[in-house]
Amino acid sequence: MDFYSFPPIAVVIDGAYGLLMGLAGLLEPLLGGAAAAAAIILVTLIVRAALIPTAVSMAKGEQTRARLAPKLQELQRKHAKNPERLQREMAKLYADEGTSPLAGCLPMLVQAPVVGVIYALFILPTINGHPNELLAETFLGVPLGSSLVGGLAAGTLSGADLAVFGGVILVIAAVGEVTRRVFRPTTPAAPAAPASGSGGGASGAPGAPNPAAVLGSPGMLRMLGFLQFITAVVAAFVPLAAGLYLVVTVTWTLVQRVLLRRRFPLPGSSSAIAPAM
Template identity: 70%
Template sequence: MDFYAFPPIAAVLDGAYTVLMGLAGLLEPLIGVTSAAAAIVLITLLVRAALIPTAVSMAKGEQTRARLAPKMQAIQQKHKNNPEKLQREMMKLYADEGTSPLAGCLPMLVQAPVVGVIYALFILPTVNGHPNDLLTETFGGVPLGSSFAGQLVQGTLTGPTLAVFAVLVLVIAVVAEVTRRVFRPVAGAASLPSVAPASGAPGPAAMPNLGRALGFLQYVTAVIALFVPLAAGLYLATTVIWTLGQRMLLRRRYPLPVPPAAPA
Protein backbone atom coordinates (compact mmCIF):
# COMPACT_ATOMS: atom_id res chain seq x y z
CA MET A 1 0.00 0.00 0.00
CA ASP A 2 1.27 3.46 -0.94
CA PHE A 3 1.32 5.53 2.28
CA TYR A 4 1.27 8.79 0.33
CA ALA A 5 -1.85 7.71 -1.59
CA PHE A 6 -3.89 7.43 1.63
CA PRO A 7 -6.58 10.13 1.09
CA PRO A 8 -5.89 12.29 4.21
CA ILE A 9 -2.12 12.18 3.58
CA ALA A 10 -2.59 12.88 -0.13
CA ALA A 11 -4.84 15.85 0.68
CA VAL A 12 -2.25 17.33 3.08
CA LEU A 13 0.51 16.90 0.50
CA ASP A 14 -1.65 18.44 -2.23
CA GLY A 15 -2.42 21.43 -0.01
CA ALA A 16 1.26 21.89 0.82
CA TYR A 17 2.13 21.54 -2.87
CA THR A 18 -0.38 24.25 -3.79
CA VAL A 19 0.97 26.62 -1.14
CA LEU A 20 4.58 26.02 -2.11
CA MET A 21 3.92 26.43 -5.84
CA GLY A 22 1.88 29.57 -5.14
CA LEU A 23 4.69 31.14 -3.10
CA ALA A 24 7.24 30.17 -5.74
CA GLY A 25 5.06 31.82 -8.39
CA LEU A 26 4.84 35.03 -6.38
CA LEU A 27 8.60 35.12 -5.82
CA GLU A 28 9.64 34.16 -9.34
CA PRO A 29 9.42 37.71 -10.81
CA LEU A 30 11.76 38.87 -8.05
CA ILE A 31 14.39 36.12 -7.84
CA GLY A 32 13.86 33.90 -10.88
CA VAL A 33 14.75 30.21 -10.89
CA THR A 34 15.51 30.05 -7.17
CA SER A 35 11.94 31.00 -6.28
CA ALA A 36 11.00 27.49 -5.07
CA ALA A 37 14.06 27.36 -2.79
CA ALA A 38 13.17 30.82 -1.45
CA ALA A 39 9.60 29.62 -0.85
CA ILE A 40 10.95 26.75 1.26
CA VAL A 41 13.05 29.19 3.31
CA LEU A 42 10.03 31.48 3.72
CA ILE A 43 7.82 28.61 4.87
CA THR A 44 10.52 27.60 7.37
CA LEU A 45 10.60 31.12 8.77
CA LEU A 46 6.81 31.21 9.01
CA VAL A 47 6.74 27.88 10.85
CA ARG A 48 9.42 29.03 13.29
CA ALA A 49 7.68 32.38 13.82
CA ALA A 50 4.47 30.53 14.68
CA LEU A 51 6.47 28.54 17.26
CA ILE A 52 7.85 31.62 19.05
CA PRO A 53 5.37 31.27 21.97
CA THR A 54 6.56 27.70 22.57
CA ALA A 55 10.18 28.87 22.38
CA VAL A 56 9.48 31.50 25.04
CA SER A 57 7.83 28.82 27.17
CA MET A 58 10.91 26.63 26.69
CA ALA A 59 13.24 29.44 27.78
CA LYS A 60 11.16 30.09 30.88
CA GLY A 61 11.11 26.38 31.65
CA GLU A 62 14.87 26.12 31.24
CA GLN A 63 15.33 29.06 33.60
CA THR A 64 12.97 27.47 36.12
CA ARG A 65 14.71 24.09 35.96
CA ALA A 66 18.09 25.73 36.49
CA ARG A 67 16.69 27.58 39.51
CA LEU A 68 15.31 24.33 40.89
CA ALA A 69 18.63 22.50 40.55
CA PRO A 70 19.64 22.91 44.23
CA LYS A 71 16.22 21.66 45.36
CA MET A 72 16.47 18.72 42.99
CA GLN A 73 19.85 17.80 44.42
CA ALA A 74 18.47 17.99 47.96
CA ILE A 75 15.65 15.62 46.98
CA GLN A 76 18.11 13.24 45.33
CA GLN A 77 20.31 13.20 48.39
CA LYS A 78 17.36 12.69 50.74
CA HIS A 79 15.67 9.89 48.79
CA LYS A 80 18.58 8.28 46.93
CA ASN A 81 17.77 4.91 48.53
CA ASN A 82 14.05 5.11 47.72
CA PRO A 83 13.67 5.39 43.92
CA GLU A 84 9.86 5.44 43.93
CA LYS A 85 9.64 8.29 46.42
CA LEU A 86 12.47 10.09 44.65
CA GLN A 87 10.50 9.96 41.41
CA ARG A 88 7.32 11.21 43.08
CA GLU A 89 9.08 14.09 44.83
CA MET A 90 10.87 15.18 41.66
CA MET A 91 7.66 15.15 39.63
CA LYS A 92 5.85 17.00 42.43
CA LEU A 93 8.52 19.70 42.42
CA TYR A 94 8.20 20.09 38.65
CA ALA A 95 4.40 20.20 38.92
CA ASP A 96 4.46 22.78 41.73
CA GLU A 97 6.65 25.02 39.57
CA GLY A 98 4.56 24.50 36.45
CA THR A 99 7.33 22.99 34.36
CA SER A 100 8.48 19.61 33.08
CA PRO A 101 11.80 17.93 32.23
CA LEU A 102 10.37 17.32 28.73
CA ALA A 103 9.14 20.88 28.16
CA GLY A 104 11.62 21.45 25.32
CA CYS A 105 10.29 18.73 23.03
CA LEU A 106 7.27 20.55 21.59
CA PRO A 107 8.99 22.59 18.83
CA MET A 108 10.79 19.48 17.59
CA LEU A 109 7.55 17.49 17.58
CA VAL A 110 5.71 20.25 15.71
CA GLN A 111 8.42 20.59 13.07
CA ALA A 112 8.71 16.87 12.37
CA PRO A 113 5.54 16.72 10.20
CA VAL A 114 6.66 19.84 8.30
CA VAL A 115 10.01 18.26 7.44
CA GLY A 116 8.17 15.06 6.49
CA VAL A 117 5.86 16.93 4.10
CA ILE A 118 8.76 18.79 2.45
CA TYR A 119 10.67 15.51 2.14
CA ALA A 120 7.68 13.81 0.48
CA LEU A 121 7.05 16.68 -1.93
CA PHE A 122 10.55 16.32 -3.34
CA ILE A 123 10.68 12.55 -3.75
CA LEU A 124 7.25 11.84 -5.26
CA PRO A 125 6.82 12.00 -9.06
CA THR A 126 3.10 12.66 -8.56
CA VAL A 127 1.10 14.37 -5.81
CA ASN A 128 -2.52 13.34 -5.33
CA GLY A 129 -2.67 12.07 -8.92
CA HIS A 130 -1.08 15.03 -10.73
CA PRO A 131 2.53 15.57 -11.86
CA ASN A 132 4.88 17.03 -9.27
CA ASP A 133 6.32 20.13 -10.97
CA LEU A 134 8.42 20.89 -7.88
CA LEU A 135 10.91 18.28 -9.07
CA THR A 136 11.82 20.59 -11.96
CA GLU A 137 12.86 23.40 -9.61
CA THR A 138 16.55 23.99 -8.85
CA PHE A 139 18.86 25.81 -6.46
CA GLY A 140 22.37 26.67 -7.60
CA GLY A 141 21.75 24.50 -10.64
CA VAL A 142 20.95 21.46 -8.46
CA PRO A 143 17.43 19.93 -8.53
CA LEU A 144 15.67 20.43 -5.19
CA GLY A 145 14.66 16.77 -5.25
CA SER A 146 18.21 15.45 -5.48
CA SER A 147 20.36 14.34 -2.56
CA PHE A 148 24.13 14.12 -2.17
CA ALA A 149 24.00 10.49 -1.05
CA GLY A 150 21.62 9.53 -3.84
CA GLN A 151 23.82 11.00 -6.56
CA LEU A 152 26.92 9.52 -4.94
CA VAL A 153 25.44 6.01 -4.92
CA GLN A 154 24.19 6.34 -8.49
CA GLY A 155 27.54 7.67 -9.70
CA THR A 156 25.93 10.88 -11.01
CA LEU A 157 27.47 13.30 -8.52
CA THR A 158 28.19 16.62 -10.22
CA GLY A 159 30.36 19.57 -9.31
CA PRO A 160 27.40 21.91 -8.57
CA THR A 161 25.80 19.25 -6.35
CA LEU A 162 29.03 18.77 -4.42
CA ALA A 163 29.46 22.53 -3.99
CA VAL A 164 25.87 23.22 -2.90
CA PHE A 165 25.77 20.39 -0.36
CA ALA A 166 29.26 21.28 0.92
CA VAL A 167 28.09 24.83 1.66
CA LEU A 168 24.87 23.55 3.22
CA VAL A 169 26.67 21.11 5.53
CA LEU A 170 29.32 23.71 6.40
CA VAL A 171 26.64 26.22 7.41
CA ILE A 172 24.89 23.68 9.65
CA ALA A 173 28.20 22.54 11.18
CA VAL A 174 29.31 26.13 11.90
CA VAL A 175 25.97 26.89 13.54
CA ALA A 176 26.35 23.70 15.62
CA GLU A 177 29.83 24.74 16.78
CA VAL A 178 28.68 28.27 17.66
CA THR A 179 25.75 26.79 19.56
CA ARG A 180 28.09 24.46 21.44
CA ARG A 181 30.36 27.32 22.44
CA VAL A 182 27.65 29.82 23.34
CA PHE A 183 25.51 27.37 25.32
CA ARG A 184 28.20 25.27 26.96
CA PRO A 185 27.50 24.46 30.65
CA VAL A 186 28.02 27.42 32.97
CA ALA A 187 31.32 27.34 34.82
CA GLY A 188 30.84 25.92 38.27
CA ALA A 189 28.05 23.58 37.29
CA ALA A 190 30.43 20.64 37.32
CA SER A 191 31.23 21.31 40.96
CA LEU A 192 27.71 20.46 42.03
CA PRO A 193 27.42 17.04 43.65
CA SER A 194 26.35 14.29 41.33
CA VAL A 195 23.63 11.92 42.41
CA ALA A 196 22.26 9.59 39.75
CA PRO A 197 18.64 8.70 40.59
CA ALA A 198 17.96 5.00 40.27
CA SER A 199 14.59 5.81 38.71
CA GLY A 200 16.30 7.22 35.64
CA ALA A 201 14.76 10.67 36.09
CA PRO A 202 17.00 13.52 34.94
CA GLY A 203 18.72 15.34 37.74
CA PRO A 204 20.73 18.54 37.86
CA ALA A 205 23.99 16.70 37.30
CA ALA A 206 22.58 15.38 34.04
CA MET A 207 21.87 18.83 32.60
CA PRO A 208 25.42 19.52 31.29
CA ASN A 209 25.39 16.12 29.61
CA LEU A 210 21.98 16.92 28.15
CA GLY A 211 23.32 20.20 26.79
CA ARG A 212 26.25 18.42 25.18
CA ALA A 213 23.90 15.84 23.67
CA LEU A 214 21.69 18.55 22.18
CA GLY A 215 24.76 20.26 20.72
CA PHE A 216 25.86 16.96 19.19
CA LEU A 217 22.45 16.54 17.58
CA GLN A 218 23.09 19.59 15.43
CA TYR A 219 26.18 17.88 14.00
CA VAL A 220 23.92 14.91 13.26
CA THR A 221 21.67 17.36 11.40
CA ALA A 222 24.62 18.19 9.12
CA VAL A 223 25.00 14.49 8.31
CA ILE A 224 21.26 14.08 7.72
CA ALA A 225 21.39 16.94 5.21
CA LEU A 226 23.57 14.74 2.97
CA PHE A 227 20.88 12.05 2.74
CA VAL A 228 17.67 14.07 2.30
CA PRO A 229 16.54 16.02 -0.78
CA LEU A 230 18.14 19.45 -1.15
CA ALA A 231 14.77 21.05 -0.35
CA ALA A 232 14.71 19.38 3.08
CA GLY A 233 18.37 20.33 3.58
CA LEU A 234 17.46 23.99 3.02
CA TYR A 235 14.73 23.65 5.64
CA LEU A 236 17.21 22.14 8.12
CA ALA A 237 19.83 24.84 7.51
CA THR A 238 17.31 27.65 7.89
CA THR A 239 15.83 26.24 11.07
CA VAL A 240 19.17 25.71 12.84
CA ILE A 241 20.19 29.31 12.03
CA TRP A 242 16.86 30.57 13.36
CA THR A 243 17.17 28.40 16.47
CA LEU A 244 20.62 29.77 17.32
CA GLY A 245 19.54 33.40 16.99
CA GLN A 246 16.33 32.77 18.90
CA ARG A 247 18.12 30.99 21.75
CA MET A 248 20.66 33.80 22.06
CA LEU A 249 17.91 36.41 22.32
CA LEU A 250 15.83 34.38 24.76
CA ARG A 251 18.84 33.54 26.93
CA ARG A 252 19.39 37.29 27.38
CA ARG A 253 15.72 37.76 28.24
CA TYR A 254 15.61 34.71 30.56
CA PRO A 255 19.16 34.22 31.86
CA LEU A 256 20.03 31.11 33.82
CA PRO A 257 21.08 31.55 37.46
CA VAL A 258 24.80 31.26 38.00
CA PRO A 259 25.57 28.27 40.27
CA PRO A 260 27.46 29.04 43.49
CA ALA A 261 31.21 28.61 43.38
CA ALA A 262 32.57 25.42 44.90
CA PRO A 263 34.07 25.89 48.39
CA ALA A 264 37.85 25.94 48.50
Protein backbone atom coordinates in the same frame (compact mmCIF):
# COMPACT_ATOMS: atom_id res chain seq x y z
CA MET B 1 -0.65 0.49 1.21
CA ASP B 2 1.40 3.56 0.27
CA PHE B 3 1.74 5.78 3.35
CA TYR B 4 1.54 8.95 1.25
CA SER B 5 -1.72 7.82 -0.41
CA PHE B 6 -3.53 7.65 2.93
CA PRO B 7 -6.26 10.33 2.44
CA PRO B 8 -5.41 12.65 5.40
CA ILE B 9 -1.68 12.53 4.57
CA ALA B 10 -2.34 13.04 0.84
CA VAL B 11 -4.51 16.10 1.56
CA VAL B 12 -1.83 17.67 3.79
CA ILE B 13 0.93 17.07 1.23
CA ASP B 14 -1.26 18.36 -1.61
CA GLY B 15 -2.06 21.49 0.41
CA ALA B 16 1.65 22.09 1.05
CA TYR B 17 2.32 21.51 -2.65
CA GLY B 18 -0.29 24.11 -3.61
CA LEU B 19 1.15 26.59 -1.11
CA LEU B 20 4.71 26.19 -2.39
CA MET B 21 3.66 26.36 -6.03
CA GLY B 22 1.61 29.47 -5.32
CA LEU B 23 4.48 31.19 -3.51
CA ALA B 24 6.94 30.15 -6.21
CA GLY B 25 4.63 31.62 -8.84
CA LEU B 26 4.49 34.91 -6.97
CA LEU B 27 8.26 35.04 -6.54
CA GLU B 28 9.21 33.88 -10.04
CA PRO B 29 9.08 37.35 -11.67
CA LEU B 30 11.64 38.53 -9.12
CA LEU B 31 13.81 35.44 -8.60
CA GLY B 32 13.38 33.35 -11.73
CA GLY B 33 14.58 29.77 -11.31
CA ALA B 34 15.31 30.29 -7.59
CA ALA B 35 11.64 30.99 -6.83
CA ALA B 36 10.85 27.50 -5.50
CA ALA B 37 13.89 27.53 -3.18
CA ALA B 38 12.90 31.00 -1.96
CA ALA B 39 9.37 29.73 -1.31
CA ILE B 40 10.77 26.94 0.88
CA ILE B 41 12.81 29.50 2.85
CA LEU B 42 9.76 31.74 3.24
CA VAL B 43 7.61 28.86 4.49
CA THR B 44 10.37 27.96 6.97
CA LEU B 45 10.42 31.51 8.31
CA ILE B 46 6.63 31.47 8.67
CA VAL B 47 6.75 28.17 10.57
CA ARG B 48 9.49 29.39 12.91
CA ALA B 49 7.71 32.69 13.52
CA ALA B 50 4.58 30.74 14.47
CA LEU B 51 6.68 28.78 16.99
CA ILE B 52 7.98 31.88 18.81
CA PRO B 53 5.45 31.57 21.68
CA THR B 54 6.55 27.96 22.16
CA ALA B 55 10.19 29.04 22.22
CA VAL B 56 9.45 31.67 24.86
CA SER B 57 7.69 29.03 26.94
CA MET B 58 10.71 26.74 26.54
CA ALA B 59 13.09 29.47 27.70
CA LYS B 60 10.95 30.15 30.77
CA GLY B 61 10.79 26.44 31.50
CA GLU B 62 14.55 26.05 31.14
CA GLN B 63 15.06 28.93 33.54
CA THR B 64 12.66 27.34 36.01
CA ARG B 65 14.30 23.92 35.77
CA ALA B 66 17.72 25.47 36.38
CA ARG B 67 16.33 27.19 39.45
CA LEU B 68 14.88 23.88 40.64
CA ALA B 69 18.13 21.94 40.18
CA PRO B 70 19.26 22.33 43.84
CA LYS B 71 15.84 21.17 45.06
CA LEU B 72 15.97 18.16 42.73
CA GLN B 73 19.40 17.22 44.01
CA GLU B 74 18.11 17.50 47.57
CA LEU B 75 15.20 15.19 46.72
CA GLN B 76 17.61 12.70 45.16
CA ARG B 77 19.73 12.70 48.30
CA LYS B 78 16.70 12.41 50.55
CA HIS B 79 14.91 9.62 48.66
CA ALA B 80 17.81 7.81 47.05
CA LYS B 81 16.70 4.50 48.59
CA ASN B 82 13.07 4.92 47.56
CA PRO B 83 12.83 5.46 43.77
CA GLU B 84 9.02 5.48 43.73
CA ARG B 85 8.86 8.19 46.40
CA LEU B 86 11.55 10.12 44.53
CA GLN B 87 9.53 10.07 41.30
CA ARG B 88 6.40 11.25 43.11
CA GLU B 89 8.23 14.09 44.85
CA MET B 90 9.92 15.19 41.61
CA ALA B 91 6.61 15.14 39.75
CA LYS B 92 5.00 17.17 42.52
CA LEU B 93 7.83 19.71 42.44
CA TYR B 94 7.49 20.15 38.67
CA ALA B 95 3.70 20.41 38.96
CA ASP B 96 3.95 23.03 41.72
CA GLU B 97 6.25 25.09 39.51
CA GLY B 98 4.08 24.65 36.40
CA THR B 99 6.81 23.08 34.28
CA SER B 100 7.92 19.67 33.03
CA PRO B 101 11.26 17.99 32.26
CA LEU B 102 9.89 17.15 28.78
CA ALA B 103 8.68 20.64 27.89
CA GLY B 104 11.60 21.22 25.52
CA CYS B 105 10.52 18.41 23.18
CA LEU B 106 7.51 20.27 21.72
CA PRO B 107 9.27 22.43 19.10
CA MET B 108 11.13 19.40 17.70
CA LEU B 109 7.91 17.41 17.58
CA VAL B 110 6.19 20.27 15.73
CA GLN B 111 9.04 20.65 13.23
CA ALA B 112 9.28 16.94 12.41
CA PRO B 113 6.06 16.84 10.34
CA VAL B 114 7.16 19.97 8.45
CA VAL B 115 10.46 18.36 7.44
CA GLY B 116 8.55 15.18 6.58
CA VAL B 117 6.14 17.06 4.30
CA ILE B 118 8.97 18.90 2.54
CA TYR B 119 10.81 15.59 2.13
CA ALA B 120 7.69 14.01 0.59
CA LEU B 121 7.18 16.92 -1.80
CA PHE B 122 10.56 16.26 -3.38
CA ILE B 123 10.55 12.47 -3.62
CA LEU B 124 7.03 11.76 -4.90
CA PRO B 125 6.60 11.75 -8.71
CA THR B 126 2.86 12.29 -8.22
CA ILE B 127 0.98 14.05 -5.42
CA ASN B 128 -2.66 13.22 -4.81
CA GLY B 129 -3.01 11.97 -8.39
CA HIS B 130 -1.29 14.80 -10.30
CA PRO B 131 2.32 15.21 -11.50
CA ASN B 132 4.78 16.79 -9.05
CA GLU B 133 6.11 19.79 -10.95
CA LEU B 134 8.36 20.78 -8.05
CA LEU B 135 10.79 18.02 -9.04
CA ALA B 136 11.80 20.12 -12.01
CA GLU B 137 12.74 23.12 -9.82
CA THR B 138 16.38 23.82 -8.97
CA PHE B 139 18.59 25.79 -6.60
CA LEU B 140 21.82 27.09 -8.16
CA GLY B 141 21.34 24.52 -10.89
CA VAL B 142 20.87 21.55 -8.54
CA PRO B 143 17.46 19.77 -8.52
CA LEU B 144 15.67 20.37 -5.24
CA GLY B 145 14.65 16.72 -5.17
CA SER B 146 18.22 15.39 -5.27
CA SER B 147 20.38 14.48 -2.26
CA LEU B 148 24.11 14.32 -1.71
CA VAL B 149 24.20 10.65 -0.74
CA GLY B 150 21.79 9.69 -3.52
CA GLY B 151 23.82 11.57 -6.12
CA LEU B 152 27.08 10.04 -4.93
CA ALA B 153 25.56 6.55 -5.05
CA ALA B 154 24.29 7.13 -8.59
CA GLY B 155 27.49 8.85 -9.70
CA THR B 156 25.54 11.79 -11.16
CA LEU B 157 26.97 14.69 -9.13
CA SER B 158 29.06 17.33 -10.84
CA GLY B 159 31.60 19.57 -9.15
CA ALA B 160 29.03 22.38 -9.01
CA ASP B 161 26.50 20.04 -7.39
CA LEU B 162 29.04 19.02 -4.76
CA ALA B 163 29.78 22.67 -4.05
CA VAL B 164 26.09 23.42 -3.44
CA PHE B 165 25.53 20.41 -1.18
CA GLY B 166 28.84 21.06 0.57
CA GLY B 167 27.87 24.67 1.18
CA VAL B 168 24.53 23.71 2.72
CA ILE B 169 26.12 21.10 4.99
CA LEU B 170 29.00 23.42 5.91
CA VAL B 171 26.62 26.20 6.98
CA ILE B 172 24.62 23.76 9.13
CA ALA B 173 27.82 22.41 10.73
CA ALA B 174 29.16 25.94 11.31
CA VAL B 175 25.95 27.00 13.04
CA GLY B 176 26.15 23.84 15.13
CA GLU B 177 29.71 24.68 16.18
CA VAL B 178 28.75 28.24 17.10
CA THR B 179 25.82 26.89 19.10
CA ARG B 180 28.10 24.41 20.86
CA ARG B 181 30.53 27.16 21.84
CA VAL B 182 27.93 29.75 22.85
CA PHE B 183 25.91 27.27 24.90
CA ARG B 184 28.82 25.16 26.10
CA PRO B 185 27.71 23.13 29.14
CA THR B 186 29.58 23.78 32.34
CA THR B 187 30.26 21.34 35.14
CA PRO B 188 28.35 22.43 38.23
CA ALA B 189 30.22 22.31 41.48
CA ALA B 190 29.47 19.14 43.40
CA PRO B 191 28.08 19.58 46.92
CA ALA B 192 30.53 19.20 49.74
CA ALA B 193 30.85 15.72 51.15
CA PRO B 194 29.63 15.27 54.74
CA ALA B 195 31.97 14.52 57.58
CA SER B 196 32.69 10.89 58.32
CA GLY B 197 30.06 9.27 60.52
CA SER B 198 27.25 11.63 59.47
CA GLY B 199 25.20 8.71 58.19
CA GLY B 200 25.39 9.83 54.57
CA GLY B 201 22.48 12.27 54.93
CA ALA B 202 24.03 14.90 52.66
CA SER B 203 25.69 12.59 50.20
CA GLY B 204 22.81 10.17 49.63
CA ALA B 205 22.94 6.39 49.51
CA PRO B 206 26.25 4.74 48.64
CA GLY B 207 26.57 4.48 44.89
CA ALA B 208 23.87 7.08 44.15
CA PRO B 209 25.13 9.23 41.26
CA ASN B 210 25.47 12.95 41.69
CA PRO B 211 23.48 14.55 38.84
CA ALA B 212 26.00 17.35 38.49
CA ALA B 213 28.88 14.90 38.28
CA VAL B 214 27.09 12.77 35.67
CA LEU B 215 26.17 15.81 33.60
CA GLY B 216 29.68 17.14 33.76
CA SER B 217 31.46 13.90 32.90
CA PRO B 218 33.80 14.24 29.90
CA GLY B 219 31.99 11.51 27.98
CA MET B 220 28.59 13.13 28.47
CA LEU B 221 29.86 16.55 27.45
CA ARG B 222 31.48 15.11 24.30
CA MET B 223 28.21 13.38 23.38
CA LEU B 224 26.22 16.58 23.91
CA GLY B 225 28.70 18.46 21.73
CA PHE B 226 28.34 15.83 18.99
CA LEU B 227 24.56 16.31 18.96
CA GLN B 228 25.12 19.74 17.45
CA PHE B 229 26.29 18.14 14.20
CA ILE B 230 23.61 15.46 13.72
CA THR B 231 21.57 17.90 11.62
CA ALA B 232 24.51 18.31 9.22
CA VAL B 233 24.67 14.53 8.80
CA VAL B 234 20.92 14.39 8.16
CA ALA B 235 21.28 17.09 5.48
CA ALA B 236 23.51 14.76 3.45
CA PHE B 237 20.71 12.21 3.13
CA VAL B 238 17.56 14.33 2.65
CA PRO B 239 16.60 16.19 -0.56
CA LEU B 240 18.21 19.58 -1.09
CA ALA B 241 14.82 21.22 -0.41
CA ALA B 242 14.79 19.78 3.11
CA GLY B 243 18.45 20.81 3.49
CA LEU B 244 17.47 24.43 2.80
CA TYR B 245 14.78 24.14 5.46
CA LEU B 246 17.37 22.85 7.93
CA VAL B 247 19.81 25.70 7.15
CA VAL B 248 17.19 28.31 7.90
CA THR B 249 15.79 26.59 10.97
CA VAL B 250 19.11 25.95 12.74
CA THR B 251 20.22 29.54 12.09
CA TRP B 252 16.91 30.88 13.38
CA THR B 253 17.15 28.64 16.43
CA LEU B 254 20.64 29.89 17.32
CA VAL B 255 19.70 33.57 17.07
CA GLN B 256 16.45 32.98 18.92
CA ARG B 257 18.16 31.10 21.75
CA VAL B 258 20.76 33.86 22.18
CA LEU B 259 18.04 36.51 22.43
CA LEU B 260 15.86 34.46 24.76
CA ARG B 261 18.80 33.56 27.00
CA ARG B 262 19.44 37.27 27.49
CA ARG B 263 15.77 37.75 28.31
CA PHE B 264 15.55 34.68 30.59
CA PRO B 265 19.06 34.05 31.97
CA LEU B 266 19.75 30.89 33.91
CA PRO B 267 20.45 31.32 37.64
CA GLY B 268 24.18 31.56 38.21
CA SER B 269 25.10 30.54 34.66
CA SER B 270 25.11 31.91 31.12
CA SER B 271 25.31 28.53 29.32
CA ALA B 272 22.90 25.73 28.60
CA ILE B 273 22.79 22.31 27.00
CA ALA B 274 20.61 21.87 23.96
CA PRO B 275 21.05 20.78 20.34
CA ALA B 276 20.61 23.39 17.61
CA MET B 277 17.33 21.73 15.95
